Amino acid sequence: MRILSISAQKPDSTGSGVYLTEVVKALAEEGHRQAVVCGVYEEDRIVLPEGTLCYPVYFNSGKLPFPICGMSDEMPYPSTRYCDMTEEMTKAYRQAFTEAVHRAVEELNPDLILCHHLYLLTSIVRREFPDRKIIGFCHNTDLRQMEKNPLWRDEIREQIRKLDRICVPQKPQADRVCGIYGVDPEKICTVGMGYNDRIFRRTGKRDTLIPGEMLGDPAGVTRIVFAGKIAEKKGVMSLIRCLPETGLAPDRIVLDLAGGAGNQEEYQAIRDLAEASPYNIRFPGKMAQPDLAALYNEAQIFVLPSFFDGIPLVVIEALACGDRVVVT
Structure with missing residues (x-):
């Protein structure tokens, strides 16, 4: 055709x-x-x-x-x-x-x-x-x-x-x-949703964990990743604010916020909130799909706390890479 x-x-x-x-x-x-x-x-x-x-x-x-x-x-x-x-x-x-x-x-x-x-x-x-x-x-x-x-x-x-x-x-x-x-x-x-399984797949080891148990790499650090627009509507500010609720010390969490900026003023407010947080919050920016897949494989938890979404591709892609997924 x-x-x-x-x-x-x-x-x-x-x-x-x-x-x-x-x-x-x-x-x-x-x-x-x-x-x-x-x-x-x-x-x-x-x-x-x-x-x-x-x-x-x-x-x-x-x-x-x-x-x-x-x-x-x-x-x-x-x-x-x-x-x-x-x-x-x-x-x-x-x-x-x-x-x-x-x-x-x-x-x-x-x-x-x-x-x-x-x-x-x-x-x-x-x-x-x-x-x-x-x-x-x-x-x-x-x-x-x-x-x-x-x-x-x-x-x-x-x-x-x-x-x-x-x-x-x-x-x-x-x-x-x-x-x-x-x-x-x-x-x-x-029609549901699909993903590219040639890019988004497990490439690292995932330990078997008890439900509810916190995840961590050998150094005891839990790596969390978000992917999408860095914007309040995506729940990014809420995500940053809720990190103390995990009960983990600041040196036990690394949070990567992957994605481009929406509103520049709002983006700066999010950067400022991250700077004021005691946790290690990183902004790798907009990423090519293979790089994003690698980031998912380095993380243990994917979080998408957005207030508006249909069936976001990032959720399926993170699942395919073996992450535990938390969504609204």
Whole structure:
């Protein structure tokens, strides 16, 4: 088959970006011809399987003189909130992506179009190509945008209803998609979540432990890791504050907070909170997947105390590496 994947965001850096890239990789291994349309910056390095055509739409450019539009209000890279989009910005966004998608469709002539996020770009693609088979992927953040943001809400709802199929990670999203967009339940497919088991796997020894027992390396240090946006909504501040509740001395815990900054002011507040803590809290930054897998294998516990999430890939990836996982 010839398959075109589309996202308004980077094909990395976030859960939905990694999801898109891993789907493209899996389809490439099956021998499908593919192309990708995505929103990036000119300095970004786009890594896709060999032979995959790429049609980048550049933000902070002449056509789009503003940062990438993020499905979350705080992204791990400079971004524009959809609620701050003016009519002029929305028009430029629509024109830039419409041109890129038309080029991709003309050159690839796809049998199937996969659109990530049930939001503005997916509605534009559905309207532009009413006769193409289009499947939309819900990533949870799109539902929150629809609930709180009036931007093109009626137009988005109308076009999302016309998608051929909609994939959701789990049943609660299926129920919300029906309620928010008025989609026929027969169009919705619950697909769960997957991970790259070539990267995320056990490479170190894991001792068998009694349930409830604290973990530790031979030096008696418990290594805890968080991965995601370094932001309050991800529960990072709560995680730092709760370390004394473990009952372990400060020299018995190492906490790695892996990920990029969302809001810079908030990020600095988190850094300040970490500096004031007696515990060893490290900020390794945004990490490539192999490096993140290595960090998981060095740790014993993965913690994701976020206040909003669907089925985060990081949870499954940490489990695959043998970590004990604590989530909200």
